Amino acid sequence: MHEHELWITALLNRYLAGLANTLLAWVGLEAEDPAHPWPNYVALQLLVALILVVLALLARANLSVERPGKLQHVVELIYGFLRNQMEEIAGARGLKYVHLCVTIFLFILCCNLLGTFPTLEPPTMFPAVPLGCALLVFLYYHAVGIRAQGPVGYLKHFAGPVWWLAPIMVPIELISHLSRPLSLTVRLFANMFAGENVFMVFLALTYLGAPVAFMGLHLFAALVQAYIFTLLTMVYIEGAIAHEH
């Protein structure tokens, strides 16, 4: 477990420890410390989910075609940008998969940006969070590929273009696909972990100058990493639904 407990984790552990222990028991697991079953990264993810739900409800309540509000503008801007990106990568047939990409982008962006608020840290600096997102992407793009091309058509991708090379190509393709969630995880986790720690080290040294620069760098990394994760999700989806290989 993480050394220090954030205030939001402490709140959850104080009032909802029983709920977490019950949920863990349902899946046959047990908390290391039953008095503190909520880890920081789960509490922070719940906070991000709550923020996103509240923002979505606010945006939905004030939807207007004639006079769109600021929140609606921002949401439309993000959605439009990612939709264009998806169209550019996968063409019109990729547009029906854009919703997952927008959700992943908003979730990871909010997770990354949480580190800029005092007393909070980005949940993506814990490997379990990027790994969860990467596994979701991994399962999703395979499911989409199987749905788009059928199981046999999709599995043909793994055999390569020449039939007699299939015994070598199948393990190579398998390794190549299995390395995708790991590379998504390592990139996001390492960037956020390093950014947060470098910022905290400079903050411990001085309050002036350097920490501000590193905070700016951390903000930039937060945005770029969320974008790259989403973009690679789109690229993987395009690879799964593309008929040519």
Place this chain on the structure above:
Amino acid sequence: MATAGAGGRGPKKEPNPWVLVARYMQLAFVVPISSVVGYAIGYYLDKLLRTTYLRVVFLLLGIAAGFIELIREVLRDESGKAGSDNS
């Protein structure tokens, strides 16, 4: 490669620089992570089948997978450039 999936839908557009940034950032991880994944698969297969050589075989396959992915990306980029030069 930004337009590779959109093949056959009119003239090729200039690839978005952000897509290229994402793809190239991915390349730095491709060979080491493929090697690690290959070795891990071989290691567990060795444990399962009580052999000792599969980790080496899968490590080599992992390295090959990394290089194939790397070459594919470069070729995709080259074909994208050639397409935009011809259009």
